[in-house]
Amino acid sequence: MNRTVIIDGSIIYTNFSQIMGHRKFEELMKEFVNLIVEKNSPLLKTLKPFRIGNEIDIKRLIEYLHLLSMRNIKDITNLLDYVNPVELEKFIESFYSFWRNKHRFMIRYEKYVDDYNRRASLEYTMTMVADQFKAVIKNMYRQLITNTTNEFPKVMRQLPSGAQVMFLYDYIKCECFDNQFLGKIPTIWGAIFDPPAIFYTKSNKRKGIIPVESDSIIEKIKLSKNEWFRIPILVGDLLFFNIVHKEYLAHGAGLANLFEIASPKIIRMKKPDGIVIFGVNPKLIPGFKFNTKWKNAVVFKDSINDIYVGIIPDFDENDYFGYMKKTTLTVHNLIKIDRNKLPIHGSMAKITLKSGKSAVAMFVGDSGAGKSETLDALNRLDEVAEVNIIIDDMGSLDILDGKVVAYGTETGAFVRLDDLPPGYAYHTMDRSIFMNPDRINARVIVPFNNYKDIIQPTPIDYFLYANNYTEVKNDSERIVFFKTPQEALEVFSEGKRMAKGTTSEVGITTSYFANPFGAVQMKEKHHKIAKIFIEKMFETGVKVGEIRTMLGIEGYEKDGTLLAAKALLRLIEKN
Missing domain, CATH: 3.90.228.20 (Phosphoenolpyruvate Carboxykinase; domain 3)
Structure with a gap:
């Protein structure tokens, strides 16, 4: 089950058909139906009219919901099989919550420009596209509920249901660092947050000391441009390339709230001081199976490329922003010690x-x-x-x-909420990223x-x-x-x-x-x-x-x- 949903920011969403007719909507519905089947949820009763043998006809279900977004359920009943309105309302509410519990990111390709006014215009356009998408999603949900219950809600709640974070990206080559896969991975140069940004991760603790090894790791790891994003950041006076798998983009968003994003102008002119890669399949890490101490994170001193490379493998227990941050800072500290600081x-x-x-x-x-x-x-x-x-x-x-x-x-700061005074988290809500706010060691990333x-x-x-x-x-x-x-x-x-x-x-x-x-x-x-x-x-x-x-x-x-x-x-x- 994918936790992260990536929304194409190059499309302007104006109607329900664009959403319901999209391949990702069908994938999302299929995932939700499989989940309630696995749990043997009472919601399954709603789907009885859409059964063909032991399977649920997802396409027919979506077609029904599409029709429901335009017509009252009583009118549809005359055309299609009867669906219990009370049960259907619960199904729609649960599906809406399922969507809102996803990590939702909108990405848009825009060529980076040095002119400040032009960049501001690009970011404004991205904001408008994201707002329009959010409005369509909310209106679609409300229309489905209204046409199911035959009532308009007395209380309107503007629930965050669009993209939580919007990223602008370009393909930037580093002239001082000749590495093929780095030049092909999309580089994020701008981020827009729609607060409150709340992410739930599979882990919320860090353990162990990150080992340091010697290996020319950059030459041995290959990353697909379709699955990875490069987030260039300035860690103090050092330039880092933090490369994040799309499933862990929540931690990439955390970077944008914690560090200064480096402009492509700097990337083109300067070799990175350090590299951190988050979410690598262990099978792609040379020698991993012989080194269980690498399970949480490992830093390689790559002598061929004269650079430190931190790697966090793709394990559920590593799904914690602390690993992203501390691996980055470990690399920073190793460089400083090398320079007698x-x-x-x-x-x-x-x-x-x-x-x-x-x-x-x-x-x-x-x-x-x-x-x-x-x-x-x-x-x-x-x-x-x-x-x-x-x-x-x-x-x-x-x-x-x-x-x-x-x-x-x-x-920014990666702060433990448990030790902060009451109300602090709410005071900074409009600028913060919350990580696992319902658990011990709940954290907030605030500039x-x-x-x-x-x-x-x-x-x-x-x-x-x-x-x-x-x-x-x-x-x-x-x-x-x-x-x-x-x-x-x-x-x-x-x-x-x-x-x-x-x-x-x-x-x-x-x-x-x-x-x-x-x-x-x-x-x-x-x-x-x-x-x-x-x-x-x-x-x-x-x-x-x-x-x-x-x-x-x-x-x-x-x-x-x-x-x-x-x-x-x-x-x-x-x-």
């Missing part, structure tokens, strides 16, 4: 108080440590004028003019900053390890500072935290430098770089310490980060 798994913001004082604070910690939650708590304090988030999950450090500076990677801000070199004032497992009662113990670089290096290297259900881990866990995304895989080189950076922080007056968020302690899931935020507020006010 320090990748950081953490969050960072410039905090400006109403008093005029400000500071840049970076929080280091693994998933669920309370990094994003502490920044959100700061933003809710009356004394705070602004919290300008520069890094939400991953960044990197460099040394410029003798000072330690930070760079971000993402323009928070623009690309120019996150790639500006930003000097830091506080470099704090996010400790979510130590319970403290005294406000003076909520933030403590290390006396020596060695003491700091030991705490950061241990990477201790209380697991929060965001991964398969439970209880107190440790992860080298709270960063299993590249730091662990290149631990020896990373440690040398980390030592240099922490010593430079002590040398230049950056305050290096630990902030106790208590996010992992029962009873403090909400208040712990608020208390930590208040402690940091007092420190900024004093200095």
Whole structure:
């Protein structure tokens, strides 16, 4: 059963016949009928007049519904076999819900143009086509229900029933990177969202550490242009080609809300720094059957093409946006370590108080440590004028003019809803992508900053390890500072935290430098770089310490980060 439906955006939909006469409508109906047959659903009673032996005549059923969209059911009964109106209404409602539960994408081929006004016109046209499609779908549903019940609904609900995301694509060749299949895969250069975009995936947890191997994998994997899309993104200052199978386009949509989409102008001129491929059939991955540790994700260092390539195989357990994001960031971090920069798994913001004082604070910690939650708590304090988030999950450090500076990677955040204050998700609904909102570790992907801000070199004032497992009662113990670089290096290297259900881990866990995304895989080189950076922080007056968020302690899931935020507020006010 296909979860994703791709709608042709080159067609302007104006009437019901275009929908019901389309091959995909027939496929959708066949899939729905097979589902209710498998479940032995009571809805099967509706289809009795359309049975031929043991089979349901799908074409005849669709012809009946087509006629019903134009005539009242009483009139049709005089022409065709009797169908119970009460049962038929339930069937239509269920089929409509079945459609709305699909991941729905509209794609349209448009040649990319450099002129901004021309591009805006193309995007506007795409929006109009999508709105027209949505209107036809809703009107068709209403007409079917009205002609079945012989009543017009007293309450009209504008349910989201068209495309959730619209993509504009072109075929772009990278002159600096001669690879045949990449040039043939359609490249997405624009995205339009119809919020709220809600996607339900088969998994909602990430597990394991992504292994790094050496192999010229790009030369060995072949991808069909009919099944794959390339989404070029800027991860910090690095260009990535993220290639997504059409069945996993929900995760491609997530990329568009989390990273800056790179323009085709950049693609033509620059070789990609990294490649990530999501949804590859394991049979197409050379040597896969001998490497079960590759099951969730694997990164190859392709020495022939001088590039890192991340691959997420096509398994139900990998159907989670966390694999897309973390594989991408692992590749980013490996590149940064190769270039003697320090990748950081953490969050960072410039905090400006109403008093005029400000500071840049970076929080280091693994998933669920309370990094994003502490920044959100700061933003809710009356004394705070602004919290300008520069890094939400991953960044990197460099040394410029003798000072330690930070760079971000993402323009959005992949936030765990369970730990956010009530109402936050609804406040951002019009800009967000929701993933599995009904489950533990429910997530929302929401943009928070623009690309120019996150790639500006930003000097830091506080470099704090996010400790979510130590319970403290005294406000003076909520933030403590290390006396020596060695003491700091030991705490950061241990990477201790209380697991929060965001991964398969439970209880107190440790992860080298709270960063299993590249730091662990290149631990020896990373440690040398980390030592240099922490010593430079002590040398230049950056305050290096630990902030106790208590996010992992029962009873403090909400208040712990608020208390930590208040402690940091007092420190900024004093200095």
